[in-house]
Amino acid sequence: MDTTTTHYVRLATAKELFLTLDEPVPVTIDSLSDALCCTPRNVKFILRKLEEQGFIHWQPGRGRGHYSEMTLLRSVNETLENHLRELIGRGKIKEAIELIGTIDIHKTLQEQLLRSLNKHMGFHSHVETASGQDVLRMMRSRRLTGLDPAYVYTAFETYLLGQVCSTLITYDVKTETFLPELAHMWESSEDHKMWTFYLRKGVRFHHGRAMTSRDVKATLQRIQDLDSPMSWHYRDVERVEADGDYCIRFYLSRPNRFFLHLFSCIPMTILPYDVDVSKKLIGTGPFQIIEMNEDVLVLSAFDGYYGIRPHLDQVDIWFVPELGPNEHHYELPRTDRMKLNTSNNETTLVNYPALGCRYILFNFYKAGIHHQLEFRQALRLVYDPVRLVKELGGNRITPANSFLPWKSAVTTWHETSLVDAKKLLMRSGYEGEPIILSYPVNKGLKEANWLQQRGKEIGLNIELHLSAHYPHPDKYKDATLMMAEEILEDDWQFGMINYFKNKSNHLHAYLTPAVQFILDQKLDHFAQLDNEKRSVLLDEAEGLLRDNCWILHGCHMNKKAQLDQSIFGMQTAEFGFMDISKLWIKNQ
Template sequence: MISEERYLMMYSKVAESVGSGKPIEVSLEGLAEALYCTERNVKFIVRKLEEEGFIHWQAGRGRGNRSKVTFLYPKEKKLLELAQHYASKGEYKHAFELIDSYGDGTGVRHQFVEWMNSHFGYRTELIDDLEADLLRLPVYRPILTLDPKDLYFAFSAHMVRQLFDCLVKYDRETEKIIPSLAHAWEHDEEGKEWTFHLRKGIAFHHGRDLEAEDVIYSLERLRGSSASGWFVRSITEIRKRGPRTVTIKLEKPNWLLLRYLCSPGMSIVPHDLVEQNEQFWQRPVGTGPFRFVEWTADRFIMEANPHYFQGRAHLDGVIIVTMPEDTAAFAKNWNQLLIDHDSKDFKPAQGWKKVESVSNGCSLLTWNRCKSGPQQSPHFRKAVDLLIDRYRMVAELGEDRMHPASGFYPGEASYKGATCQNVERAMELLKQSGYQGEIIKIATYGIHDKDARWLQRELTAHGIAVEVYLENWMSIRERKVLSDADCLLYCVVFAEDEVCMIELFEQTGNFLREHLDPELLEWVEAKIDNALACRGTDERWSELMDIEHKLRDETHVLFLLHKKYQMFYNPHIKGIGVNPLGWIDFKDIWLEKVSG
């Protein structure tokens, strides 16, 4: 493909204003300057391109007669073909780099993404003469980490779940804790000492059996971690009681410990490999349903773990392709791609299935109570709350926005309890707050840009000056961004109801914790300790809901909207389900082969 790239480079330097099929006067000296090489190399390149049928070259004869070159193919055609070639080899990043370099002023980028849409989805392909069921999906942000102790984002947590397992699992249908790596457990009467018994014969992907030392190491290494250290804050000792038995001792009662242990941040890793290999997290090894194959800037590849203790995945492999974020607007999402591409006549109107669910969380604005400004006034915060017409926000922005919110969790109580717009009262409160037109800085990141701009227009119309600072997935966590913003606009998604709510206040670096007033945070932490000491679910929820009510009633947080997940898929693809992280569980997907 070297000739194709040289053709594109030479075309962009020489023929951009003329196009293909027309002779263009050139000189070897000019070509050498344009291609950043010697005249000798230019002669070689020209001869090669002519031999391969890319150009027609007419050498100038005599003094003053310049040579002429005719480009035989439109740039757009060759650029699209070359990008498709590299994508077919899995070199997606290089394909987009070529388009970025040579595609200005063309429709190649859009055409290429449309072609990529047909490249994604569920397919049966031949690999080494054997059929393999593969799922190839696009994402528009990279996997930031696969280390359980560094998890902040739902997508990274989902990928960790594919490679690793926890001691126990939470079954959302039965609302019960079920065995995973541990087949049994017991605790004392106070909820301060918990003992876990590991299954026999569970092997890590590299072949060694799981042992007690792996559990001890995996939990101990979380101490001091910004993202996951809070899980082990009250653990005083982790003791080996036998080859496959571990006891965890706590400083205080924690009747949610089992739910903590279901979290991806508490995944069990092989102690020997992590300790010995600094590159472990670039090639991770776990016990999960899929095992690592490859991780590059272009893609992440997993293959089914044939020895998985809870049953082999039906898929043979999953390929996650990292697409440029700016292609998301005209590319398909993963939930539109679960189709059998070999079934040419199958269309949604002919019986496709639909899965729709409300995301277990909400979008919200958190006020920076650690910074001086209008947001320190409860009157100002309440005025902003009353100016936001959440029902109109849903209607005007549409897409995945479904219901107004008055709390973290979706449900009729949250929908009906949402603040109703009251402009007259809001303007009274704004006056009482002493607001003098100071600029309010809303910080957010890519996928929330539309919501932020909508809020900016609404608040500006009522005399509140707003600037939107659009960050990316990484920069939004920078200390300076967090401290400079007057408020943050983002979404929370709860994989584990009670645990994830507690995480908002316990996890270092979590947006809500970073912006809370220190005295309020102290009160919240005391309420959490009370909740953990409650053995009964109702009593525990009562303590946690006190936190939500205080945040809402005193407008430390403005709850905005609940969003939905929606997916259409071929009914011959079975095992489809959206997990609480908003992703499909890869392990259970399979294609029903239909004859005829």
């Protein structure tokens, strides 16, 4: 915020001055000096600037002991909105975001400024050149925690990696088959202990070099060398042999019928062997990163992409203060996110019932009453999925007793009894001690309050703590309960086994080694089974979580996106995000 605007907002919001818009108010130079935290001499200089720029009308007092009069000519809202528009017009998006995030204003005004900013986000066509440049701007309320495929954890980061990098093959959720990507063909031995991939020729990384089998080998070696949370999946690989630049073979210690899933997942995106991607991410995908910091991620279409070049030339993803509901927004200028109406002719609502669910898990690294099964069973009744959906609604669409919606759908649901919950609580030996519940910023408070109130009805004392480090779990926190959300990949079998085996997720952060060993034993032979038997085994493993109340399933979620109807080519990528490589905008 420039100094003149800062001074005006400081004066207009100073409670001790009692200033009112369009009404002259008696003031003294000393009182203004206190409000502005400056000398009386500087006050006179500031007043002159404010009057010259039309912020105030100033009538100095005549004679000793007479008050001067100040009239505010602009509302604080108008002043800040005008300044915001000025910053955006000058291309200072970072300063505009800082204006919203740093000034001490009422929440309603902050939301109003966010709406104003949102009007200027979305699609912009720059026609300074004959060819023009199509730019899409997006806003996100959570900053990136990293874009290293070996450590990727969140859904949004996984989605972004899919726009920048490519895998050997892709999983087609509609046909439940695999399609060529960087590899144009593949085969396995009859015993599924040797897998061969034949690479596409002419694929280039963003830094210009052609991709070869050496890059594929180095990518897998990197996962193993880093002891990536994903390394468990590749533990059976004994050796890798490159047969020239475009053929690579993997030799396994035991059969693996799940092997193709492991080479279509984002953590196994192919990286160049000659670049340290922990410092600069280089891939072969439709977009390349040209800028990445805590404020913005800028993606530029890669002209050398081996597939169909994106229609968009650039995508800017700005990280702003909290945006409220957990929805994704891809909009054009003049579109007000807060007033979008799905019944009009200007916007399109995209619904994406996501695989996965909201759930609660217990911190078994902490001593306490939650180690008693009856306590966890009592909380199971308090955290009633049926009541959760019915009473809180929103994007909570169906009750869950599995991460998979079709599993939950065959359940016969009934509301639970708090009377039964109270009996279990008493039998557990609970004596009223506080139970700390950690909930995620931006989307967990409403649900946490609901659970806290339900607990009070049976004498359960739940204290709410905001999780400052969400989404990354931390087993050394003091919380007993953690509210979490797991969104699975479209390749649901990979999503489920990765949930059970990924070392960096919530489950591994809070289950003790003894419990993890039980799950490891159950799932050890997972990859040797055929598709149907793998499904049965995953159901049995999830049954262990459910029957022992190691986690409490809550509800399935619906992800929403509001899009202006001028955006075409809308295709949903994984996790409910739009595939920006397919989007194009029809100029009006």
